[in-house]
Every structure is written in C-alpha cells, then in structure tokens.
Amino acid sequence: MELSLEQIRRHKLPAGLAAYKKLQQDTANPMEVNESLLMKLLKDNQDTEYGRKYNFAGIHSVEDYQKYVPVTRYDDYAGYILDMTERGQKDLITAYDVIYYCETSGTMGNPKLLPLTDKSLEVFMTYNVDYINGFLLEKLGEGWVDGRCMSLIEAKIDTLKNGLQVGPVSSKMVWGARPYLKYLYTAPEEVMFPSPDTNTRYLHARFGLMDGNITGISSSFCSYVLEIMRYIEKNHQLLVSDIGKGTIDKSIKMSPLVRASLMEKVAPMPERAQKLRKIFAQGFETPVMPRLWPRLMYLDGVGTGCFAGYARKLRERYMGNDIDFYMWGINASEGLFSIPFELNCGDGVLVPGSMFYEFLPIEAGDDFSQIVTLDKLETSRIYEIILTNLSGFYRYRMRDAVRVVGRYKNTPTIQFEYRIDQTVDILDDHTTEIALSTAAENTAKELGFDLVDFSVYPDRDSSPTRYIYVMEIGKRPDTATYNHIRDCLDRQLAIVNPYLGEIIGKGLCGATVLKISQEETYLLYRDLMFMKGRSTAQLKPVRIIQNEFQRRFFFGLIEETVEKMAANDK
Numbered sequence: 001m002e003l004s005l006e007q008i009r010r011h012k013l014p015a016g017l018a019a020y021k022k023l024q025q026d027t028a029n030p031m032e033v034n035e036s037l038l039m040k041l042l043k044d045n046q047d048t049e050y051g052r053k054y055n056f057a058g059i060h061s062v063e064d065y066q067k068y069v070p071v072t073r074y075d076d077y078a079g080y081i082l083d084m085t086e087r088g089q090k091d092l093i094t095a096y097d098v099i100y101y102c103e104t105s106g107t108m109g110n111p112k113l114l115p116l117t118d119k120s121l122e123v124f125m126t127y128n129v130d131y132i133n134g135f136l137l138e139k140l141g142e143g144w145v146d147g148r149c150m151s152l153i154e155a156k157i158d159t160l161k162n163g164l165q166v167g168p169v170s171s172k173m174v175w176g177a178r179p180y181l182k183y184l185y186t187a188p189e190e191v192m193f194p195s196p197d198t199n200t201r202y203l204h205a206r207f208g209l210m211d212g213n214i215t216g217i218s219s220s221f222c223s224y225v226l227e228i229m230r231y232i233e234k235n236h237q238l239l240v241s242d243i244g245k246g247t248i249d250k251s252i253k254m255s256p257l258v259r260a261s262l263m264e265k266v267a268p269m270p271e272r273a274q275k276l277r278k279i280f281a282q283g284f285e286t287p288v289m290p291r292l293w294p295r296l297m298y299l300d301g302v303g304t305g306c307f308a309g310y311a312r313k314l315r316e317r318y319m320g321n322d323i324d325f326y327m328w329g330i331n332a333s334e335g336l337f338s339i340p341f342e343l344n345c346g347d348g349v350l351v352p353g354s355m356f357y358e359f360l361p362i363e364a365g366d367d368f369s370q371i372v373t374l375d376k377l378e379t380s381r382i383y384e385i386i387l388t389n390l391s392g393f394y395r396y397r398m399r400d401a402v403r404v405v406g407r408y409k410n411t412p413t414i415q416f417e418y419r420i421d422q423t424v425d426i427l428d429d430h431t432t433e434i435a436l437s438t439a440a441e442n443t444a445k446e447l448g449f450d451l452v453d454f455s456v457y458p459d460r461d462s463s464p465t466r467y468i469y470v471m472e473i474g475k476r477p478d479t480a481t482y483n484h485i486r487d488c489l490d491r492q493l494a495i496v497n498p499y500l501g502e503i504i505g506k507g508l509c510g511a512t513v514l515k516i517s518q519e520e521t522y523l524l525y526r527d528l529m530f531m532k533g534r535s536t537a538q539l540k541p542v543r544i545i546q547n548e549f550q551r552r553f554f555f556g557l558i559e560e561t562v563e564k565m566a567a568n569d570k
Contacts, residue, residue: 005183006146009133013145016133019126023339026352027411031375033352035062038388041356050080050093050394062373066358071368071386071395074112080392081113088162093392096120101166102333113160114333116169120390123354124169124331125176127339132326136298139343140324144297147215150208151185152224154200155193156533169333170220186211188265190258196531199253201231201523203262206239206248209276210269214293219301222325223310223541227523229289229318230452236280244273287320300326304346305416306433306543309441309451330416334398335389341408347415349408350374355390359383362401362420377404377412384420424458424544426465427509429500431493433543439492440469446488450474453522455554457545459513466510467493470545470554472517486514521557528553 026033042065046056054069070076083089084098096117104112136144155171165172174192177184181192191203205228208214219225232239242249246268248259279291289296299319303311304327311325319325329338329348335355338348350357357374362382364370371386382403388394399421402414418432425431436456444451452472459468469489489512494501503509522542529539545551 005148008180008183009145012130012133013137015130016135016137018134019130020134020138022353023127023131023341023349023351024409027349027409030350030352030411031373034356034374037353038062038065038356041388041390045093045095045392048091048093048095048392050392051095054394066371066395069395071371071397072393073397077393081115084115085113085160085162085164093394094390096390096392098391099164100172101160101164102169103166104333113166114393115391116172116333117391120335121169121172123336123351123390124173127336127351127354128173128328128331129177131339132300135340136326140297143295144215147213147295148183148211149185149216149218150204150211150214150293151187151192152204152217152219152228153192157193168220169331186214188262190254190262195255195258196533197253197255198258201228202235202239202252203254204228205232205235206242209239209292210243210266210272212272212275212293213295215295215297217296217299219299221310221540222299222301222303222307222314225299225301226310226314226318227526229314233284233288236276240273240276240280243276244268244270284317287318289318290320290322296323298324298326298343301328302331303327305418306437306541308346309437312441330400330402330414332398332400334387334393334396335391337385337387337402338414341413347405347413349411349413352411356388358386358388358395360386360397374412379404379406379412382417422544424456426458426460426467427503429497429503429509431467431497431500435493435496436467436543438496439489440471442492442495443485443488446492447477447480447484449476449480449485453541455542455545455550457551457554459510462510464508464510466513468513468515470515470517470558472519472521482514482516486512489514515555516559517554518557518559521554524557525553 042051042056042059045051051057059065059068077093080092084092085101094115094117096119098115099118099121100116102114102116104114153170153174155167155174157165157167157171157175160166174181181189185192186207187204188207190198191200191207194200209232217225238249246266248262248266254262276292279288282291303325311327315321315325324343326343327340327346329336329340331337336351337354338350341349358371359374359377360368360371360383362384377383380403382401385398385400385402387396387398389396399419401417401420403417404412405415406413418434422433423430440451440454450473452474454469454471457468457470459466490501490504493512494504500509504511525542526539542550545554
C-alpha cells in the first residue's frame with residue numbers, strides 16, 4: 001500500500017522530537033558531552049596510522065590531547081586522502097567507514113576532497129532532517145505536516161576511482177531520501193538530480209506553482225530562493241500558460257529525454273492557472289508568496305553571513321512578515337557546528353555531540369597557546385574554529401571566524417563572521433567580505449535602488465591601488481546616479497572599515513571604482529558554473545573576484561563604462 005505524505009511525516013516525527021530533546025539535554029552540560037565525545041573518538045581511532053603516530057591510546061584528557069596532537073591544515077591530510085581515494089587504503093586517519101567524499105573548491109579554487117564517514121553522516125541527518133522536524137513541531141504545531149515542501153536543493157554526485165560517491169553533503173542526504181522524494185517535495189527527480197543542460201529555474205518555479213498547498217520551502221542558500229522568486233516575477237505569464245495547458249514551452253532548455261519524462265508528470269490545470277493569473281494581476285508591490293501559497297509557514301536555508309542581504313530582500317519583496325525563517329546554522333563539509341534554537345534568528349547554538357571544538361582568538365594569529373575549549377569562550381569575541389570531527393580530521397584549522405553572541409542554556413551561541421582567507425587587502429586594510437557586503441547593501445538602501453548582486457575586485461595593479469565594485473542593479477531611481485552610488489560606497493566603506501576610509505581620504509588608496517554589469521550577469525555565471533559541473537548546493541556568491549577567469553567574466557559583461565555613466569550624470 002502506498003503511503004501518504006502525512007503518514008511519512010508522522011512516521012518521522014518521533015525521531016525529530018528525540019533529536020530536539022537531545023539537544024536540550026546536551027546544551028545543559030556541553031563540555032561534559034564534548035569531552036566525552038573526544039575521548040570516544042581517540043579510543044575508536046587509536047589503531048589508525050594517525051592514532052598510532054600521536055599515541056591516541058595514551059591520551060586521557062583534553063590537556064593531553066592539546067599537548068601531544070598538533071594543530072593541522074588540509075595539507076597534513078592530503079597524502080592520506082590520496083591513498084584512500086586512489087589506492088583504497090583504510091584505517092589511515094579514521095577507523096569509521098568512509099562512505100562518501102565531499103568535494104570543495106577551496107578558498108582560492110584549489111579542489112579538496114574531504115572524507116565523510118557513516119558517523120558524520122548520522123550527525124548531519126540527525127540535525128539537518130530529524131531536528132528540523134522536531135523543532136518545527138515544537139514551534140509551529142502540526143499545520144505543516146500534511147503539506148509538501150518546495151525543495152530547491154539540487155543534487156550532484158560523481159564516482160571516484162575507489163568506487164565511492166563524491167559531491168556535496170546535501171547531495172548525499174538527498175540521495176538517501178530518494179524513495180520518499182515524490183511524496184515530500186514538489187520537484188520531480190529530473191529537477192533534484194538535474195543534467196547540466198536542464199533549465200532548473202523554470203522547473204522549480206513551474207512545479208512549485210502547481211501546488212497551492214505547500215507548507216515549506218527549502219534551499220541550501222536563501223539566495224537561490226530569491227533567484228527563483230525573481231524568475232517567477234519576470235516569467236509568470238509563461239509559467240501560468242504552461243500550467244494551464246499542461247505543456248512545457250519549447251524555449252525551456254532540457255534534453256529530449258528529460259522533456260519526455262517530465263511531460264508524463266504534468267497535466268492541464270486550468271483552475272490553478274486561473275487562480276495564479278488573478279494573483280499575479282495584483283502585482284508584486286505587496287509580498288506575493290503568502291498569496292501564491294496561503295498555507296506556507298516556513299522557509300529554511302542559510303540566511304546569515306554573506307547571505308543576510310538576500311534574506312532581507314526575500315522577506316521585504318516576496319515573503320512578508322507572516323512566514324517564519326528557519327535559518328540553518330553553520331554547516332560545512334567538515335561537519336555541523338551549530339543549529340537554530342529560535343525561528344527568525346541568525347544565531348546558532350553549538351552542537352556539543354557533533355565534533356570536539358577548540359577556538360583560537362582571532363587576534364592570536366598562530367599563537368596556539370591561546371586556544372580555548374567551548375566552556376572558556378567569551379561573549380562578543382571573535383574566534384577561529386579548530387575542529388576534531390568524526391571523519392578523521394584532528395585539531396583542524398578550517399579558517400572560519402565566528403563571533404560568540406550569547407548562551408543557550410549553558411552552551412555558546414555563535415554567528416559566522418568571515419572566511420579568514422577571504423580577508424582582502426589593497427594597502428594593509430584587512431577588509432572582510434562582510435564589510436564589503438555591508439557597504440554595498442547600505443549604499444543600495446540609502447539611495448533606494450535594487451541591488452541584484454555584486455562582486456568586488458581588489459585592483460592592486462593600479463596606482464594608487466583601489467577596490468572595484470561590479471554591481472548588477474535592478475530598479476534605480478533617477479536620483480541614484482553613478483556618482484552618487486560611487487561616493488556613497490566610499491562613505492559606507494569608511495564606516496565599516498575606518499582605516500580604509502582614512503587611506504582613501506589621504507590619497508594613499510584610490511577612490512572606489514564602480515562598474516554596472518549587464519542584466520542577468522549573475523544568473524549567467526551561475527549557469528556557467530553549473531555547466532562546468534558545479535552543484536547549485538555549492539554555488540555561493542562571488543563576493544571577492546579572486547582569479548583571472550572571474551575577472552574576465554565579470555569585467556566582460558559591463559553594461560556601461562564608468563566614463564559614459566559619469567558623463568550622463570553631469
């Protein structure tokens with residue numbers, strides 16, 4: 001007998017409530033839980049090559065561990081991982097079963113393979129699936145249980161020489177839920193496991209609009225939700241026409257095989273199409289999501305750090321204030337660090353049972369004598385995370401900086417601040433990605449224009465050196481001239497980084513240069529990366545232009561030259 005959506009959800013709710021209650025218990029005694037996890041990790045892995053090298057069997061305290069095991073970087077594991085992936089060797093850095101590899105591009109584009117063990121995947125599933133169900137049940141009641149979710153997560157999985165799969169963690173999680181996808185989500189498999197030649201924006205929008213009863217929307221990053229809503233706003237007539245007639249317009253790119261398969265899953269829906277026409281006829285000046293999906297209760301995805309601006313735009317333009325935001329905590333291929341404890345909150349509480357945590361004050365540099373455990377963290381200070389995870393990395397510097405913002409029960413709550421290796425300099429100014437984002441977003445807010453997206457290039461070859469902002473701008477009032485935008489950027493940069501403002505004012509650093517990109521430049525970049533094999537689950541905003549390929553791409557799609565815009569403003 002085929003199960004219903006509500007039956008599947010209710011079957012999973014007990015595990016969700018158990019995960020929610022487990023976090024309540026663990027956060028009451030976090031250091032006890034965290035130290036116990038470390039001791040178990042050392043015992044379980046004492047017979048690995050790494051464990052024998054650093055005498056895991058002889059370590060009986062956190063102090064011993066910090067004394068005898070060195071702080072590491074990725075290069076310390078690269079040789080082991082090569083032996084694991086190319087030669088199939090086991091028990092090198094972990095005794096647990098490696099079931100998957102996570103592929104990351106690295107900060108500067110150098111690819112990395114990170115092992116994922118069965119133990120680590122269990123943590124991801126517990127807190128990114130079960131916990132969410134328990135949390136939503138506690139906070140929202142049962143109103144969402146019988147409604148499908150509009151999932152915008154797209155999975156991409158390849159195979160290594162050793163036969164194991166490789167891809168983003170989210171892809172592995174989706175793969176494991178494959179038998180239930182058609183019940184839980186609006187998107188069919190052709191969309192959740194897309195081929196590179198498929199227009200997934202259209203398909204996510206099309207299948208999502210077909211279902212007027214969805215109760216949730218899920219995406220790895222809220223920027224993709226914003227992208228889909230902008231697509232709907234621009235293409236709603238085409239989408240409604242296809243939904244009404246049960247067709248897929250010939251202009252929508254996909255292979256004949258995918259088109260044929262999808263055509264078997266659509267049928268004419270004239271009544272739904274008529275409802276949608278009436279909704280869209282009311283325009284987009286008031287949030288449209290509550291009108292499209294009256295039962296929509298929550299949206300989940302990353303909405304903090306460099307995604308905070310997208311989250312704000314999404315709520316202001318499309319969501320309104322009645323839909324709740326479950327902002328994922330800090331997740332990475334290396335492990336899960338934090339999860340939300342309240343709706344509509346960007347703070348996350350550390351998960352004591354996920355990994356063993358150490359923290360290095362950001363001002364300490366490489367002075368490892370200043371490393372502290374989670375019970376010694378100070379509110380308002382910024383720290384670099386040093387992790388020991390369930391997949392074979394020990395005292396590993398991930399190069400993420402977090403700020404301690406408070407406590408949940410007895411456990412620190414944190415916010416992501418910036419990638420340490422993505423702090424840029426043109427004249428020893430140490431400008432963070434968050435600072436560059438804040439300056440751009442505040443400029444758009446002050447001058448009243450729609451900032452679609454932007455990137456920054458540190459131009460060190462000019463004299464004097466300078467920052468170049470590439471901006472894609474939507475609606476722009478006549479008062480937001482080129483000169484106004486450029487001057488406002490300089491003012492905002494001086495606010496977020498006073499030293500930068502000082503050196504610009506003294507002429508030691510050049511004034512900010514502004515370039516306006518062509519319409520849909522950032523969508524084109526996303527499509528190009530997808531065609532090159534990148535998963536949408538890994539596509540983050542290009543805030544800092546770091547390589548020649550990115551520079552040529554964005555500089556090659558400038559709508560108007562600086563000189564022309566400046567001349568028009570006079």
